[in-house]
């Protein structure tokens with residue numbers, strides 16, 4: 001069958017990627033796009049903002065929305081912000097991809113499921129990390145039992161990290177997008193600024209390397225982002241809440257921050273396709289993660 005570009009109608013729509021933290025939503029987005037735009041790590045709360053990843057192929061444009069992940073904590077203003085961000089996509093997308101981790105169904109998955117039922121969008125269930133399932137014979141009975149939880153449009157076992165079964169997942173997604181013109185230019189990859197992406201890459205390096213407590217009490221602000229002499233000059237300020245956290249970040253004689261800076265700079269050079277000069281500073285700002293005003297100044301806007 002021919003697929004003549006001039007006669008096939010265009011399809012375009014928003015696809016929310018939802019699920020509890022740490023199931024691999026951001027990893028999936030990066031591999032679907034074939035480029036790293038969303039930061040990932042083993043720690044929950046790595047993703048803090050909804051962000052778009054746009055994939056245009058032939059007559060189809062899928063606008064993926066990566067979300068922070070629904071979780072149970074309500075204690076901090078930051079946690080409440082993360083849940084609000086994640087909840088918006090249930091209402092504002094055409095289609096949802098619900099990601100779960102192998103055969104470990106948890107209470108937080110159940111919370112997401114309740115929300116999915118409420119908003120009545122078509123839902124594709126993606127069972128991620130199947131590369132880590134040792135006994136594959138258990139998968140089929142599991143799929144059968146899980147299919148009873150709600151009327152899923154499709155169920156796709158996959159591995160985001162190993163790029164397994166992403167083609168079939170994309171097929172299921174593409175075929176369900178509404179027929180309408182593209183919302184974004186064909187070459188646009190995301191809705192986020194380069195400044196935002198730079199801050200996220202710094203945050204990723206810190207989240208991956210440092211202890212469990214620090215990442216949640218840390219945020220990054222890009223104070224300068226300028227191109228001069230074919231080189232991007234970027235100044236990043238890392239805000240933490242306590243002097244002790246500042247010490248951890250700096251490391252002995254500043255060795256840790258230098259290492260973090262080198263890693264972040266390499267990723268920036270790949271993403272921006274340019275030479276980068278990166279300076280990083282650490283500042284203490286007490287209580288920013290439970291102070292709505294400070295959060296707004298640091299980019300956590302509603």
Ligand SMILES: Nc1nc2c(ncn2[C@@H]2O[C@H](COP(=O)(O)OP(=O)(O)O)[C@@H](O)[C@H]2O)c(=O)[nH]1
Pocket residue numbers: 019020021022023024025026027028039040041042043044045046047069128129130131132158159160161162
């Ligand atoms: N083994 C395996 N690990 C994965 C897979 N997808 C994601 N991960 C890992 O799971 C962790 C959480 O991933 P992330 O994308 O940040 O999860 P998110 O919080 O749902 O966005 C990271 O350490 C990923 O490398 C997968 O398919 N297989």
Ligand SMILES: [Mg+2]
Pocket residue numbers: 025026027039040046047067068
């Ligand atoms: Mg994420």
